[in-house]
Amino acid sequence: MRRVFVVLCAGLLLAGCGKTKPTPEELAKLKPADPALASLYEHSCKACHAVDGSGAPLVHDHDAWDARWQKGLPTLTEHAITGFQAMPAGGQCSACTREDYEKLIRFMADEDKH
Amino acid sequence: MGYERAVSEKPEPVAPPSSNARGDLVWRNWSGIQHSYPELRVAPKSEDELANILRAAQAPIRAVGAGHSFMPLVPTDGTLMTLDNIAGVTGVDANGIATVWAGTRLGDLGPALASKGRAMANLPDINKQSLGGALGTATHGTGKHLRAIHGEVVGLRLATAKGEIVECSADNNPDLFNAARVSLGSLGIITQAKLRTTTNKRLHRRVWLEDFDETVSKAEERWKQHRNYEFYAIPFTGLAANITHDETDEPARPRGPDTDTGFLEMLKSVRNLMSSSTGMRKATAKFLLKTFGTPEEAVDEGWKLLSTDRPVRFNEMEFHMPADAQLSALKEVVAAIEQHRPDVFFPIETRRIATDDAWLSPFQGGEHGSVAVHAYYKDDYDFFFTLIEPIFRRHGGRPHWGKLNNLKRQDFASLYPRWNDFVALRREMDPEGRLMNSYLKGIMA
Numbered sequence: 315m316r317r318v319f320v321v322l323c324a325g326l327l328l329a330g331c332g333k334t335k336p337t338p339e340e341l342a343k344l345k346p347a348d349p350a351l352a353s354l355y356e357h358s359c360k361a362c363h364a365v366d367g368s369g370a371p372l373v374h375d376h377d378a379w380d381a382r383w384q385k386g387l388p389t390l391t392e393h394a395i396t397g398f399q400a401m402p403a404g405g406q407c408s409a410c411t412r413e414d415y416e417k418l419i420r421f422m423a424d425e426d427k428h
Numbered sequence: 429m430g431y432e433r434a435v436s437e438k439p440e441p442v443a444p445p446s447s448n449a450r451g452d453l454v455w456r457n458w459s460g461i462q463h464s465y466p467e468l469r470v471a472p473k474s475e476d477e478l479a480n481i482l483r484a485a486q487a488p489i490r491a492v493g494a495g496h497s498f499m500p501l502v503p504t505d506g507t508l509m510t511l512d513n514i515a516g517v518t519g520v521d522a523n524g525i526a527t528v529w530a531g532t533r534l535g536d537l538g539p540a541l542a543s544k545g546r547a548m549a550n551l552p553d554i555n556k557q558s559l560g561g562a563l564g565t566a567t568h569g570t571g572k573h574l575r576a577i578h579g580e581v582v583g584l585r586l587a588t589a590k591g592e593i594v595e596c597s598a599d600n601n602p603d604l605f606n607a608a609r610v611s612l613g614s615l616g617i618i619t620q621a622k623l624r625t626t627t628n629k630r631l632h633r634r635v636w637l638e639d640f641d642e643t644v645s646k647a648e649e650r651w652k653q654h655r656n657y658e659f660y661a662i663p664f665t666g667l668a669a670n671i672t673h674d675e676t677d678e679p680a681r682p683r684g685p686d687t688d689t690g691f692l693e694m695l696k697s698v699r700n701l702m703s704s705s706t707g708m709r710k711a712t713a714k715f716l717l718k719t720f721g722t723p724e725e726a727v728d729e730g731w732k733l734l735s736t737d738r739p740v741r742f743n744e745m746e747f748h749m750p751a752d753a754q755l756s757a758l759k760e761v762v763a764a765i766e767q768h769r770p771d772v773f774f775p776i777e778t779r780r781i782a783t784d785d786a787w788l789s790p791f792q793g794g795e796h797g798s799v800a801v802h803a804y805y806k807d808d809y810d811f812f813f814t815l816i817e818p819i820f821r822r823h824g825g826r827p828h829w830g831k832l833n834n835l836k837r838q839d840f841a842s843l844y845p846r847w848n849d850f851v852a853l854r855r856e857m858d859p860e861g862r863l864m865n866s867y868l869k870g871i872m873a
Contacts, residue, residue, distance in 0.1 A: 357512040361556075367685060369739060395453055396443035400739050403443070403456030403463075406556075408492045408510035409471035412446075412453060 335375045338366055344373050346421045354414055355421070358407035363422050369400055371422070379423040390423075391415045436700050438806040455508055457495045459743050459805050464503035466490075473513040475585070475593060475619045481509065482617070483591030487862040491617050493561025494533070496554070497830030498743055500867040501565070501612055511560055514619060520544045524625045525582060530560030530618045538731030546625040547730050550574040550656070553777065555735035560618045565830035566610045566790055568798070569734060570658040570779035572651040576791055578609040579784035583622035586615065589858040593619070607846075607853050609786040612829060614868055615857045631655070632676040633683065633733045635669060635724035637717055640762070643668035644755055651780045656734065660775035661758060662695070663765045664706060665713040669721075669775065673734060676727055683726040683733060691721070692740050695773040696804065703770040742774055745812040745832045746800035747825030748790040751780065754797025757823035761799060764815050772811075774802035787846035790826040798828070837871045 336344065341364040345352040362370035371378035382390060394415045397403030404410065410418070420426035444463050447453050452465040467486055472478040482489060485507040492502045492510055502508070511531030517540045518527045524546060528537060534548075535555035541547050550569040557567055559577075568576035583597040586608055594616065596605035608615050643659050650657045656673035694716060702709035726733060749757050758778055765772050777800040781791050790796065801816050803809035813834045820827075826843050827833035841847045851872050858864070861873060 353513070392446050395446040397456060397460055399440070400741070402458045402495065402741065403454065403460060404495070406494065408455065408495070408508060409469050409512065410453075411469075 335377060336372065340374075341366065341372060346417070346426070348417075351414065351417055351421070354407055354410055355418055358405050358410070359418055359422060361406060362401070373422045374424045376424065379425075383423050383425060387416055387419060390419050394419060437696075441806060452505075455492070455495075455502070457497060457502065459498055459741050461498065461743060462500050462503055464505055464508075466504050466506065466508035468507045469510075470507060471510045471513050475514065475587065478509070478511070478514065478617065478619060479587050479591040479593055481507070481591075482587055482589060482862075485509075487860070488865045489589070489617075489863055490865055491560060491564075491613050493531075493558030494556040496557055497561070497565060498745075498832045499830055500865065501830060502865075503867075504865050509617070511558060511617070511619070515558075517541065517544070518620075520546055520625065524627075526623045526625045527620060528559055528623055529620050530558065530563070532559045533557065534559065534562060534735070538729075541625055542628050542729055542731060545628050547628040548577070549580050549624065549626050550577070551731065551734035552577070553736060554738050555731075559621060560613075561830075563609060563618055563621060564612050565828065566786075566788070567830070568779070568781045568791070569656065570781065571656045572780045572795065573782050574656070575782045575784045576789065577623075578786055578789065579782070579791070580624040581609050581621050582624060584608055584618055585620040586617065587619050588616040589860070589862045597622075603849075603853065606785065607787045607850050610788040610829065611850075611854075612788075612868065614854050614863055614872060616863070628729055628731075629675050630678065630680060630727055631673040631730045631733050632678060633724070633726045633728075634672045637667050637669055637721045637723075640666055640668045643670055644759065647755060647778070658777065658779045660777055661762050662713075662717070662775045663762055663772055664699070664709050664770070665695075665717060666710055667714060667717055673730070678727045680729075681725070681727045683728060684724070686737055686739075687724070688736060688738070689740055692774070694720075695775075699771065699773040706766060706770065709770075741805035742802040743805060743809045743812075743832060744800055744802050745809075745816055745820075746777075746798055746828040747817075747820035747823075747833070748781065748796040748798045748828065749820065749823045749825045750793075751795040751797045753823040753825075754778070754780075754799060757819055757825065758799050760819045760823075761801060761816055764819065765801070768815060769811050771807055772801075772803065774804060776801050787850050788829070788844060790828065792844075796826075799825075800828075800831070835871075840871060 362368040363373045394405050448465040456463040487506045488504045489507045490502050490504040514529045515531035520526045534557050552567045552569045563578045566576050586594045654672040658671050660669040698713045779798045781796050783791050783794050812832050
């Protein structure tokens with residue numbers, strides 16, 4: 315019985331460590347720490363990447379981003395600049411530089427802490 | 429036929445390089461058909477900063493909003509300016525006049541006004557546009573008694589090419605006011621507008637399918653009867669989708685999830701499978717739509733209902749005809765598409781707009797009706813110019829300023845009684861043409 319209890323607790327702990335899809339409330343609040351980058355994000359990427367059902371990979375949703383991240387940051391940045399599938403070119407960010415796009419993609423993919 | 433018939437999903441159109449030799453990033457419009465490499469991108473945080481930029485920045489200086497125009501209004505190799513940081517509602521006075529910064533997106537203006545118990549009188553089909561961009565291109569919704577967005581402007585602040593801030597209204601600089609309300613960013617950059625607003629009310633939205641011929645026969649009556657009425661003629665189906673909005677005190681029944689995207693996918697699939705047989709295509713589409721296209725009803729605040737998300741990209745031509753010529757033009761357009769263009773599957777939007785008196789308003793001189801033809805962004809759209817535009821022009825149409833057309837300077841001069849006055853004013857406001865890209869130079873230098 316004790317062994318089962320320990321295994322159950324370990325399972326619960328592991329579940330707590332797993333990355334889950336953000337809730338709508340979390341999606342609405344998530345933004346880059348840098349104020350200037352946050353402003354760019356709020357005016358552009360957020361309109362799709364923080365709206366469930368938009369079709370865009372949601373910010374900090376690893377189920378959506380991990381496979382995309384494997385394509386490499388340069389590829390993802392090119393897609394953002396020139397447009398890709400449903401995403402219009404520039405991602406609606408007329409003031410973004412290439413470096414801004416890279417930082418925004420890192421943020422949305424939750425890869426900005428590395 | 430001179431076009432590439434789309435009988436299956438086409439590959440993504442080839443994108444231009446993400447940067448030029450100098451390292452300037454590409455700018456592209458929403459649909460992808462316009463692009464340029466601006467040397468400088470600026471996002472001023474205040475009107476003063478914007479004015480300072482105008483004095484010294486590399487020409488041509490072009491403002492960009494949402495990038496939803498299909499005509500080359502934005503492309504510049506000089507300075508690209510966004511007003512995203514000059515946004516918000518500064519207040520609503522006792523007469524319901526809202527003062528709004530021009531960088532405000534229409535989708536943000538809805539809730540901002542609602543928080544003060546107010547609403548825009550009408551909204552266009554989408555709400556992604558900036559207020560400045562919407563005014564500059566005469567953006568509009570639908571409603572026999574409802575003007576385009578610029579028709580509700582009672583005052584403007586304009587930053588000129590010389591970096592001066594000028595105010596205008598019907599009583600103050602009236603010529604500039606009547607010219608600037610629709611001016612394509614050629615007289616200056618609109619920084620702020622004073623807009624008439626209405627009490628924020630709930631609307632009852634109804635959407636239903638009907639035989640196209642029946643819709644056309646009842647359209648005039650429906651425009652009289654309903655606050656907002658429009659319909660979409662759906663080529664190769666014999667059907668039309670009708671949409672009405674009317675004021676109500678009923679409790680809210682919010683709109684459900686988007687169904688338009690799935691609807692378009694279905695139309696595209698039927699096109700892909702059956703473009704070689706119009707008869708079979710019509711029968712199949714009609715059966716599917718009538719079986720699965722359930723009527724829609726919703727009740728909510730108007731700003732939540734009048735605009736729709738349009739995630740599927742397309743290219744568009746829209747002309748505005750005198751009201752009594754609109755439905756005749758529409759029927760010719762549908763017949764021409766069904767005879768010559770089996771690749772077309774997008775519905776054709778049909779709307780009514782009340783008149784106003786801005787010098788470059790397509791709605792001046794009386795009530796006008798618009799007809800908008802769309803092509804999927806991966807499909808050919810040259811037929812807009814060869815097949816559709818001649819029909820619109822024969823019916824006295826004026827093109828939407830932001831949507832595809834082949835009109836030249838002399839065409840605009842014949843369509844707009846105040847054209848020469850506008851051009852003269854433009855030369856006075858910006859003698860060096862610092863706000864003019866090559867397209868604008870071609871029509872109004």
